Amino acid sequence: ERLFPEKEAAMLHFKENVPYSRRMVVYGIFDVLDSMDCQYEQALIGDIHAEVTILGHVSRFAFAVTEETPDTSILHVSMLCPPEEEQRLAVGYLMDCVLRHIQEERRK
Numbered sequence: 886e887r888l889f890p891e892k893e894a895a896m897l898h899f900k901e902n903v904p905y906s907r908r909m910v911v912y913g914i915f916d917v918l919d920s921m922d923c924q925y926e927q928a929l930i931g932d933i934h935a936e937v938t939i940l941g942h943v944s945r946f947a948f949a950v951t952e953e954t955p956d957t958s959i960l961h962v963s964m965l966c967p968p969e970e971e972q973r974l975a976v977g978y979l980m981d982c983v984l985r986h987i988q989e990e991r992r993k
Contacts, residue, residue, distance in 0.1 A: 897964040899976050905987055907952040910960055913987040914948045917979070920986075934965070939975040946979060960984070 903910060911933075918925050918935050925935035932947040945965040952958050962980045 900961045907958045910950045913983045
């Protein structure tokens, strides 16, 4: 049985163009989710689904990365359950965590 049903529609979606390769962004997502002790799974092709606790609220998210060029991509972060207003901040927070992590890794 899958932890995250695939047919669930996203209710809240943020996306951002980023100056990083698709591979780097995907690794950044996994690193951030691991650092937050999240449960996640990835379809063979498609989104990374994760259960994340932010500010005491557990929510389900989907992450996707679309390659634009070899050095640029689009990061997509979606909340998979009806969001409460303060949870809108959680989606932006996760996106910021991934991007900040990638920036720190590139500085090393």
